[in-house]
Amino acid sequence: MGLVEKGLLPKPLTKLLNLSRKYSVWTYQWGLACCAIEMGAALAAPRYDVMRLGVIPFPASPRQADLVIISGTVTDKIVPAIRRLYEQMPDPKYVISMGSCTNCGGPYWDSYSVTKGVDQIVPVDVYVPGCPPRPEALLEGIVLLQERIQNEDMQKRWAGETRGEPIVVG
Amino acid sequence: MTLMTESQQLAYANAQAADGRVNVELETDDGMVLNMGPQHPATHGTLRIIARLDGEQVTSADVMCGYMHRGYEKLCEVRTYPQVTTLVNRIDWLGSFANEVPFILAAEQLMEIEAPPRAMWIRTILFELSRIANVSLFIGDLALQLGAQTPAFLAFRDREFVLNQIESVTGGRFHPNFDRIGGLKDDLPKGWIADTKAAMGRLRSFCDDMEGLVYGNEIFQTRTRGIGVIPAHVAQSYGLSGANLRGSGVDWDLRRDANVGLAYDQLDWKVWTHPDGDSFSRCWVRLQEVREATKIVDQLCDGLPSGPIMAKVPRIIKVPAGEAYVATENPLGAMGYYVVSRGDIGPFRVKIRSASFNNISIAPWLLRGVYVPDIIAILASLYFILGDIDR
Numbered sequence: 001m002g003l004v005e006k007g008l009l010p011k012p013l014t015k016l017l018n019l020s021r022k023y024s025v026w027t028y029q030w031g032l033a034c035c036a037i038e039m040g041a042a043l044a045a046p047r048y049d050v051m052r053l054g055v056i057p058f059p060a061s062p063r064q065a066d067l068v069i070i071s072g073t074v075t076d077k078i079v080p081a082i083r084r085l086y087e088q089m090p091d092p093k094y095v096i097s098m099g100s101c102t103n104c105g106g107p108y109w110d111s112y113s114v115t116k117g118v119d120q121i122v123p124v125d126v127y128v129p130g131c132p133p134r135p136e137a138l139l140e141g142i143v144l145l146q147e148r149i150q151n152e153d154m155q156k157r158w159a160g161e162t163r164g165e166p167i168v169v170g
Numbered sequence: 171m172t173l174m175t176e177s178q179q180l181a182y183a184n185a186q187a188a189d190g191r192v193n194v195e196l197e198t199d200d201g202m203v204l205n206m207g208p209q210h211p212a213t214h215g216t217l218r219i220i221a222r223l224d225g226e227q228v229t230s231a232d233v234m235c236g237y238m239h240r241g242y243e244k245l246c247e248v249r250t251y252p253q254v255t256t257l258v259n260r261i262d263w264l265g266s267f268a269n270e271v272p273f274i275l276a277a278e279q280l281m282e283i284e285a286p287p288r289a290m291w292i293r294t295i296l297f298e299l300s301r302i303a304n305v306s307l308f309i310g311d312l313a314l315q316l317g318a319q320t321p322a323f324l325a326f327r328d329r330e331f332v333l334n335q336i337e338s339v340t341g342g343r344f345h346p347n348f349d350r351i352g353g354l355k356d357d358l359p360k361g362w363i364a365d366t367k368a369a370m371g372r373l374r375s376f377c378d379d380m381e382g383l384v385y386g387n388e389i390f391q392t393r394t395r396g397i398g399v400i401p402a403h404v405a406q407s408y409g410l411s412g413a414n415l416r417g418s419g420v421d422w423d424l425r426r427d428a429n430v431g432l433a434y435d436q437l438d439w440k441v442w443t444h445p446d447g448d449s450f451s452r453c454w455v456r457l458q459e460v461r462e463a464t465k466i467v468d469q470l471c472d473g474l475p476s477g478p479i480m481a482k483v484p485r486i487i488k489v490p491a492g493e494a495y496v497a498t499e500n501p502l503g504a505m506g507y508y509v510v511s512r513g514d515i516g517p518f519r520v521k522i523r524s525a526s527f528n529n530i531s532i533a534p535w536l537l538r539g540v541y542v543p544d545i546i547a548i549l550a551s552l553y554f555i556l557g558d559i560d561r
Contacts, residue, residue, distance in 0.1 A: 030209065032216055033238060033557055034263035034344060037307070045326030078216055078237045081208055083180075107257060110248065111241040132344055 014154055021066070022149045023054030025094075025142070028065035030085065032072025035099035035132040039071045042135030055142055062088045067145070069138070070122075071098035073108060074115040086122040092157055094149075096141050097124045100131045107131065119166075126167045133169075141169045201229060204542070208237045216556055217530075221537065221545065228545065231537035233530055238560040246520040251277055251351060251487050254517065258507075259345040261524060262558040265304035265501040267296045267336070270349040273520075275431045276496040276509040277351050280489045285431065289353035289479045294433040295366075295470045296336065296348065297498075298463040302373055303332045304501035305460045308553050312453055313384045315550040316393055321384050328376040331369040338362060351487055353480035363471045370464040377461045385454060394449035398536055398548035401447055408535070409528040412503025413459060414552060417452035419445040424499035432498065437469050449551035456553070488515055502526050502558055526558035 009017070027050075031039055042048045043057040050057060059065045062085045070082065086095070097118050100106030105116035118124065125148070128141040144167045157163075207218035216237035221228045242261065246254050258273055259266045271293060278284065285293070310325020333343045338359055340346030348355050384390055400410070405418040415422055423441040425434045442458040444451035489511040497506030503525025510519040529552055536552075537545055 034260055037263060038344065041326055041330070044322065045330075046323055047327065047330050073238065073240055075237060075239060077239070078208060085209075107260065108240050108245065111245055113239050113241050134343065 009154065015150075017154070018150050018152060021092075022146045025055045025067050025146065025149075026059045026065045027055050027057045027142075028059055028062050028068040028085075028089070029057060030068050030070045030082070032070070032074065032078065033099075033101065035071035035102070038132040038135055039069055039098060039138060042138045043069075045135075048135040048139060050139065050142070053139065053142060053146070062086075063090065065089055066092070067094045067096065067142075069096045069098055070102050070118050071132075073101035073106070074118045074121070075113050076115055077113070079115055079121055082118065083121050092152075094125045094145055095122055096126045096128060096138075096145065098128045098138055098141070099133060100129060103127050103129060123163055124166050125163065126169065128169045130170075137169055141167070144169065201225070206545070208234075217554075217559070219533070219537075219545070219549075221542075223542065226541050228537050228540055228542065231534050231545070233533050235527075235530070235556075235559050238556040240557075240561065242522060242561045243520055246517055248516065250515045251489060251517065254520070255349055256345075256347050258522070259347055260557060261522065261561055262304070262500060262502055262505070262526070262555050263344065264307055264555060265300035266342075266345045267300040267340075267348065268304075268498070268500045269505065270347070271297055271432070272496045272498045272500075272505055273507045273509070274349045274351055275498070276494040276507045277487075277489055278431065279494040279496060280492050280509065280511050281351065281483075281487075283352045283481050283483060285353045286478050286481055287433075287475045288357075288477045289481075290431065291433045291470055291474050292339075292354055292358060292479065293349065293431075295467055295474075296339065296346070297432060298467050298470070299332055299336055299366075301463050301501040302460055302467075303329055303336065305456050305463075306332070306373065306376065308456060309380050309384065309453070309460070312550045312553075313390070315546050316390060318384070318387075318390075321380060324376065324379060324383075328372060331372050335362070335366050335369050338365070350480065350483075352483035353478070357479050363474070366471055367468060370467050373464050374461060377457060377464075380457060385450075385457065391450065393544075393547050394453065394551060395446075396448050397544050398449045398540065398551060399447050400532065400536065404532070404535070405447070408532040410503070410532060411525050411528065412499065412501070413452055413455040414503065414529050414532075416441065416443045417455045418447035419443055424497055424504050428497070430496055430498070433470065434466075436473075437466055439466050439469075449547055452551045452553070486515065488513060489517070497523065500525060502553065502555060503529060505558075522561055524558045524561060526554035526556075527561075530554045530559055 043050045102118045108114040126141045126145050128137050201224040204221045208216040218234040221231040255270045258269045261269045306329050310322040313321035337343045340348040400418050402418045402420050405415050421443050429435050442455050444455050491513040493510050495508045497504050506523040508521040509517050512518040
């Protein structure tokens with residue numbers, strides 16, 4: 001697969017490869033606080049069933065995951081664990097930041113122990129605002145991310161050159 | 171959007187890691203050290219447990235909390251009274267409305283205001299609905315942690331009906347922020363009572379399903395009966411509350427014994443206890459409480475008084491100087507707010523007594539001598555929420 005590493009693929013094949021990546025997003029659930037329950041309602045519950053979108057929400061470890069959804073309040077004490085989680089994931093990897101706390105600190109914007117935004121620690125692809133966001137909002141974030149994966153230029157992405165501007169849902 | 175360079179990020183992360191690092195060794199003189207968490211599916215959030223093992227048995231277990239500490243008590247000091255409810259909603263995030271009530275009651279006590287009867291009854295309805303939303307998810311999650319997937323799906327499915335009812339009154343699925351000093355923000359919408367009663371019927375059938383599917387299951391019984399026994403005097407000495415205390419046979423419920431500002435004294439209901447004190451009894455008491463709560467909601471819907479939903483409250487809320495402590499029986503146990511006011515628009519000091527912090531304090535005592543797989547069963551049956559532990 002030397003060609004893939006260089007990204008030198010004919011366009012139809014790129015499209016096919018992107019399509020298969022898009023519809024098999026292994027999602028690691030990093031639930032921290034309130035948003036974790038809404039994430040559970042979106043990913044593992046019958047009403048908002050996420051598997052119909054081609055998202056597999058139960059990888060055994062971050063080493064098998066393409067996408068991590070960080071949901072809930074990120075405190076300074078949990079930061080090293082998040083950084084290590086991100087470093088363990090194989091490339092190409094994506095991050096969804098779910099909820100106001102993860103995006104910017106949310107209602108704890110003046111707290112002494114809360115990290116104001118997980119984007120200080122790991123790069124974020126999709127921001128889902130809300131406190132907590134409804135499961136539909138998270139699903140929209142996932143769909144928007146899938147669209148981005150579909151249109152990605154693998155040569156640039158896999159060389160780590162660009163991630164693109166982050167998507168904000170809503 | 172990144173605010174720092176990568177090297178700065180790494181330096182920051184390393185500095186934080188140095189703070190949280192604990193020596194965890196695989197082989198020590200007295201056995202092996204097993205580290206669970208801070209992110210573990212069985213810990214309802216970010217709890218970390220460091221267990222020292224001798225073979226399969228735990229010789230000692232330490233609970234490390236603080237991964238979800240958000241500084242509520244300090245933040246309350248820089249918010250005004252109406253703003254505090256927004257914050258305290260998020261302490262026990264599964265039963266959000268129940269967190270607001272004791273704080274509002276404490277503020278009302280200081281201001282010497284009493285909510286009108288209708289507001290009081292609607293408060294009680296929402297309080298019990300949040301209990302149902304909380305504990306029904308517990309039942310599904312409990313089964314999930316013991317290896318059964320189906321009950322979790324059923325719990326999420328039926329819980330949505332309760333969330334719908336909460337949402338149609340308050341506008342929020344999770345964090346209603348609906349309680350006001352002196353009453354409530356709005357009245358019930360049209361047709362809500364009939365819908366709620368239908369939802370309660372649905373929840374009762376959910377409880378029946380769970381009783382057969384989970385509690386009657388032989389594997390479940392083997393894994394919980396006689397495991398993690400808390401005798402009554404130990405439960406009391408550790409300050410347990412809620413179903414953990416009643417599961418040990420202590421008949422103590424703040425709704426009945428020290429009812430402040432809610433309509434429980436005008437209803438016909440029962441406090442459930444179980445004499446065994448093991449994991450099964452704690453879970454069983456919670457199931458019965460969900461069922462009892464649906465009956466309480468039915469009664470409240472039937473006898474809802476008419477009238478205003480807001481007492482006369484000044485436009486800018488200034489609470490007179492003084493101190494008040496109000497505790498209510500929240501889904502997880504006794505939750506109290508000690509509010510100190512100096513006559514300002516915001517509290518001078520708020521001390522939050524949350525149930526889970528006391529409930530988890532028994533874990534080191536309880537986990538000593540148990541087998542490794544039982545750690546999960548015992549923690550699941552203790553039922554804590556990290557926001558409620560760390561605040």
